[in-house]
Amino acid sequence: MNLIGYWIRSLADDEYPPPQELVTDYDPATRDQIAAYLDAGSTFAVYRGLSWCRFFCDHPMGNCELTDGEWVWPQDLSHYVRNHDVRLPDEFVDHVFSMRPPMAETTNDWSTVTPDESFWISWCAKHRSNSLVARIQSARENADTEIQKFRAEAIREREQVEGVTDTICQWSGCDNRALAGRVLCASCLLKSESSSLLIEPYMNLRPIMDA
Ligand SMILES: [Zn+2]
Ligand SMILES: [Zn+2]
Structure with a gap:
């Protein structure tokens, strides 16, 4: 089918x-x-x-x-x-x-x-006509930038609040230092929480498609 x-x-x-x-x-x-x-x-x-x-x-x-x-x-x-x-x-x-x-x-x-x-x-x-491809591509790049900025801020804030130890993060392949009292670094912790703020900028289709 x-x-x-x-x-x-x-x-x-x-x-x-x-x-x-x-x-x-x-x-x-x-x-x-x-x-x-x-x-x-x-x-x-x-x-x-x-x-x-x-x-x-x-x-x-x-x-x-x-x-x-x-x-x-x-x-x-x-x-x-x-x-x-x-x-x-x-x-x-x-x-x-x-x-x-x-x-x-x-x-x-x-x-x-x-x-x-x-x-x-x-x-x-x-x-498909591909008429919206260029606009989607550029909006996606803006969303990528926005998400990277959000991620960097969230990591910085978390490291400040919780503190960083000398232990290496246990996420496979990651060699950042873990947060105090945790097995993961701030970056991997954010990944594991799959925050909706890291996806939301991708959902903003209306300005591109509602022309
Ligand atoms: Zn990590
Ligand atoms: Zn409709």
């Missing part, structure tokens, strides 16, 4: 494109038929946490993946087709138009099936 319809998650995401780079001009009948087909899929999997529209339109998005037994897609993929004219692979569109209405809710147990997303990733790489 092919998984389609996933979009860029952060500035550090090289795998998925922004849907803005795949906008097309389907005629309304084609667009509506694809969107209706997508809406009619049966539930494949349910996730915690809702998705968000990459066009920042505040449309409520879903937390499910749907399937027709051959393809798998996020529940909100129809929104991208219907409201934002986002293009999908010809292979999928041909499939939609060759099908009878999608199968009714099945009792299939999909819990052991892992859909393949390599088709989607390579299709996107081939067909």
Whole structure:
């Protein structure tokens, strides 16, 4: 089963494109038929946490993946087709138009099936316009700088507050000195805590994509 319809998650995401780079001009009948087909899929999997529209339109998005037994897609993929004219692979569109209405809710147990997303990733790489690549790249560099600055400040502060000993940090390959009363240095401790502040700057997609 092919998984389609996933979009860029952060500035550090090289795998998925922004849907803005795949906008097309389907005629309304084609667009509506694809969107209706997508809406009619049966539930494949349910996730915690809702998705968000990459066009920042505040449309409520879903937390499910749907399937027709051959393809798998996020529940909100129809929104991208219907409201934002986002293009999908010809292979999928041909499939939609060759099908009878999608199968009714099945009792299939999909819990052991892992859909393949390599088709989607390579299709996107081939067909995206790359119009936002330069902006994403430069925003990512700014985010990198911001994160490095934050990291350096956090390390300095921690070393000042907790004090540094002569013991070497126990993180594999690290030869910094550990913090007083700890087995790790300030840098490795920060890594192990996976602070959201070290990721947050990558999540700032709106200024790049909401143009
Ligand atoms: Zn939207
Ligand atoms: Zn260390």
